Amino acid sequence: MSTIIQVGLIGFGLSGRYFHAPFLSVNPRFHLKKIASSRPDAVHQFDASIEWVATADELFADASIDLVFICSPNETHVDYARKALEHRKHVVVEKPFATSEREANQLLELAKRQGCLATAYQNRRWDSDFLTIKRLLADGRIGTVVDFEGRYDRYSPVDPNTQSWKEQPGVSRGNLYNLGPHLLDQALHLFGKPDTVQATVRIIRPHSRVTDYFDIMLGYPDKVVRLESSLMVYHNQLRYSLHGTEGSFIKSGLDIQEEHLRLNQLPNQAAWGAETQDRWGTLYRDGHSERVESERGNYTPFYDNLYEAIVNGAEPAVTPTDILNLARVIDLAVESSRTQQTMLF
Known part of the structure; x- marks a missing residue:
């Protein structure tokens, strides 16, 4: 058994x-x-x-x-x-x-x-949009990436009466530690560790007691990588913008799994993670544009890999090297923002 x-x-x-x-x-x-x-x-x-x-x-x-x-x-x-x-x-x-x-x-x-x-x-590796980007890159549809922008915005004004721990100041509180690991892990997963880190981490919401905005530039010799997140974006549509030597891909909206999970739907449904057509991204190349059907998002592979890693000794999907590189980038982003300097990785 x-x-x-x-x-x-x-x-x-x-x-x-x-x-x-x-x-x-x-x-x-x-x-x-x-x-x-x-x-x-x-x-x-x-x-x-x-x-x-x-x-x-x-x-x-x-x-x-x-x-x-x-x-x-x-x-x-x-x-x-x-x-x-x-x-x-x-x-x-x-x-x-x-x-x-x-x-x-x-x-x-x-x-x-x-x-x-x-x-x-790191569930966002299995988001619909990120899986779609990986497919496009693997297929060479936009050529070699030279410019990558990832955003993860929300509209979350501060309620003065909130008791949420996420709005209370403290160690590792704030948006860099909340949404930052998602964007950073995806970029590191695609491109590996950077040469440099340059960042701004600050408060922009009225009455906020925790940092709620960041923008991070990861320095690579052959591409520009920008990651940005704000909790004060009412129309938080843009998700990814990729430009390569042969085309561009623009993607809006967020993966739908969280929406369905919050509605108490379980991930064993037949159509789990399938995006509706209005959320598909657009590929621009060869003088034309085309809507690109999104891959189905599904966080299940994380748990399947977890089982194999524990029971059968498989390599975990999120390795110790992944974890340490991400933690280092966050440390460097904090220091870069504090000193207004570009940090060597």
């Missing part, structure tokens, strides 16, 4: 409830056994068979749990991951994986000593 991985989940907010629990619940190779959360009603409403505990320590103490997903506030990630690894449990850490490259390296070294897997959740 095949191994079923017993899973514990820490935190049941947006990430735990809408991104991980649905995919784990429909994958027969995982059993979501226990959730540590301050929201027992939400846990029971999702699935009454899942055990609820109030603290992460109660979850760590369960010897039957093989794998822990850490979906709690940013500044708790390193501590929870360390404790999970000390209990010889594999860990998947939501972004940011750690608050610095140094801490990321410490966690990965601990995982290696414990014989456990520690990896980061």
Whole structure:
């Protein structure tokens, strides 16, 4: 009989409830056994068979749990991951994986000593738009990329009465650590580590107490790579702009999986992740333009790879090198913004 991985989940907010629990619940190779959360009603409403505990320590103490997903506030990630690894449990850490490259390296070294897997959740590699871009690049449809722009914007004005931890100042708080890892991981996945990092990280929303805007230039010898995100963009349409030696590709809108997950739809539906035609991007080349059908987005491969990595020793999709390179870019972006200088990678 095949191994079923017993899973514990820490935190049941947006990430735990809408991104991980649905995919784990429909994958027969995982059993979501226990959730540590301050929201027992939400846990029971999702699935009454899942055990609820109030603290992460109660979850760590369960010897039957093989794998822990850490979906709690940013500044708790390193501590929870360390404790999970000390209990010889594999860990998947939501972004940011750690608050610095140094801490990321410490966690990965601990995982290696414990014989456990520690990896980061980078679901946006399996977004519809990003999969479409990878297909176009693999097929040579725009030639060699010379100019790449990725944006991830939202309209999220500050509610003065909000109690959300994401709007409270603290270590690893703010948009660079929230949406930044998505854009950065995609760029590093496509182009590898850069030579230089230049960034502006600042506050632009009225009454905001956390940085909510960034723009980052990753320096490569043969291309320009710009990544930008703002929480004050009402019409947040532009997603990607790619220009190559043989054509350009422009893509708007966001992958639809999050929309469907928030509507309590499960990812085992037949048409999961299929974009409607009005969201398809446009390819410009040879004096013509054409709408390009989007690849179907699906985060399931992340979990399939996770299983293979834990049970059969496959290489994780998000490797330690991926994690460290991303953490280093974020550290350099913070320093670049502070000093107004371009940083060498």
